[in-house]
Amino acid sequence: MRPDRVPAGRGTPLRPPRERAPWPLLAAAGLALLWLTVPLLGLVARAPWARLGEVLGSTPARQALALSAGTAGLATVVVVLLGVPLAWLLARPRSRAAGWLRALVTVPLILPPVVGGVALLSVWGRSGLLGGPLHDLTGWALPFTPWAVVVAQVFVGLPFLVLSVEGSLRALDRRHEEVSATLGATGWQTFTRVTLPLLAPGVLAGAVLAWARALGEFGATITFAGNFPGTTRTVPLQVYLSLEDDPGAALVLSVLLMGVPLVVLLLLRGRWTARW
Amino acid sequence: MRELTAVLAALLLLTVSAGCSPGPQPLVVHAAASLTDVLPRIGSRFSAEHGGVELVYDFGGSSSLAERIRQGSPGDVFVSASEPVMESLAGTGLVEQPVVVAGNVLQIATPPRNPAAVDTLDDFTRAELRLVACDPSVPCGAAAEQLFTTAGVEPRLDSLEGDVRAVLTKVAADEADAGLVYRTDVLAAAGRVEGVDVPGAEAASTRYPAAVVTTGERTEEARELVAYLLTPPAQQLLAGAGFRAP
Incomplete structure (x- = not known):
């Protein structure tokens, strides 16, 4: 009998199955795991570890690392400040436009990053929709500056935080907010004193995902921001360039790019399981 | 469930039909x-x-x-x-x-009608302009570097791209006032950019x-x-x- 045909009987809780997981599921899951992890292991295996210090100490790598750390950090702050309110809007009960808005928010996730870069250029470029008037007024334009890197990173990172926080909001027990309101709190007070503290784990998880995505941003940056050491050449761009003349250095930086977010994710997971 | 199976089957069929190309290698x-x-x-x-x-x-x-x-x-x-x-x-x-x-030789590429009046390599030192070239680690950048060195010009570049098409894109999009690309790229992008010959470019040819x-x-x-x-x-x-x- 199909599970959805089971009558919704009350008082007879389903017993958790005791038998072993079916082998086709295990086989497919194992294959999926290998598919994801073997390339990462290959990267680790091929990286010239003896050159670690030399590569990381070199000027191009140091410049790229400093730029990536600064821009991705700033982008994450912007993502949290703007993303949490947007998630709150999407998760509001009986919000009619939410479905459409959610689809729009997902677009940067599925858009090829290069297309994202072209889109940003058409808006913020020197002759873009907003960048054009800005350039005419001030003589200043966004491309070729670190700000352009941040704009690209926020563009690709924001959806991760919004979807993560929205999920947490939906899982939240709304009665806390209702109680807060009946006790006379304003909407803002309820949001900052009740909703936000309950939401903290979700915000943290979303922020880490957005930060990791910002660190790895490549396509939109190279199309929109430019590629100059210390100004717009982030670690992924340095990796791409190093592939041309120093593949060893590219591998070392790639391992770093993979390892740092992984370590952060693992550390945070440990914290959550301990505290929540 | 039935819908899911149908979608997966359709995707598979699409893949197989796209991959079938009989004939010699x-x-x-x-x-x-x-x-x-x-x-x-x-x-x-x-x-x-x-x-x-x-x-x-x-x-x-x-x-x-x-x-x-x-x-x-x-x-x-x-x-x-x-x-x-x-x-x-x-x-x-x-x-x-x-x-x-x-x-192939390098040429200065500018947006149509060359609004910033970039006519020589010396213009690549003008601070108010946005200028791009290839990174010295790729062939077009090595040629550009050689060209600048020979001319005794220290350029103020805003971006060092990983390939010549990226330079061309920035100029064609009017984000850069000028860039160094190959003459063939200027011809291929006919109308979207203009080319300015650089004296001595032959010496740094690819x-x-x-x-x-x-x-x-x-x-x-x-x-x-x-x-x-x-x-x-x-x-x-x-x-x-x-x-x-x-």
Whole structure:
């Protein structure tokens, strides 16, 4: 009998199955795991570890690392400040436009990053929709500056935080907010004193995902921001360039790019399981 | 569940039908990105004169292409925009003796009508302009660096791109006032950018060596194609695209 045909009987809780997981599921899951992890292991295996210090100490790598750390950090702050309110809007009960808005928010996730870069250029470029008037007024334009890197990173990172926080909001027990309101709190007070503290784990998880995505941003940056050491050449761009003349250095930086977010994710997971 | 199965089956069918291309194996040509427009035209003439042999192309940065050949990517002919890259492959026996089939020189590319009036290399020191070139670690950047050094100009560049097409894109999008690209790129982007000749550019020209990949399966036809690149009809097409004779 199909599970959805089971009558919704009350008082007879389903017993958790005791038998072993079916082998086709295990086989497919194992294959999926290998598919994801073997390339990462290959990267680790091929990286010239003896050159670690030399590569990381070199000027191009140091410049790229400093730029990536600064821009991705700033982008994450912007993502949290703007993303949490947007998630709150999407998760509001009986919000009619939410479905459409959610689809729009997902677009940067599925858009090829290069297309994202072209889109940003058409808006913020020197002759873009907003960048054009800005350039005419001030003589200043966004491309070729670190700000352009941040704009690209926020563009690709924001959806991760919004979807993560929205999920947490939906899982939240709304009665806390209702109680807060009946006790006379304003909407803002309820949001900052009740909703936000309950939401903290979700915000943290979303922020880490957005930060990791910002660190790895490549396509939109190279199309929109430019590629100059210390100004717009982030670690992924340095990796791409190093592939041309120093593949060893590219591998070392790639391992770093993979390892740092992984370590952060693992550390945070440990914290959550301990505290929540 | 039934819908999911149907969707998966449809996707699979789509994949299978796209992958089915019966017939003999084509001749695979790895070539530098700057040859994207002209090489297929030479190839179709070659094909017409050689019993309709099918050619497929893999265009990209010379170093990436060389790396692909090293990793065992199937290929019969390699045309590089960099002599050092070709020599490194020849050193490992992966290609036969290379021959230079064309040359290319740098030109200043500007948006149409050259609004910032960039006329010489000296203009690349103007602080108010947005200027781009290739990074010195790729062939077009090495040539640009040599050009600047010879002219005694210390450029103030805003971006050092990883390939010449990225430079061209920035100029064509009017995000940069000028960039250094190959003459062939300016011709290929007809109307979207304007070209300004640089005196002495010939001294810092890029040469294109071609060679037969030894791991290929159609070595005979590959040799014929490399030889064909030096014949008058091929050279005429190359010249028309802005390349220099070898």
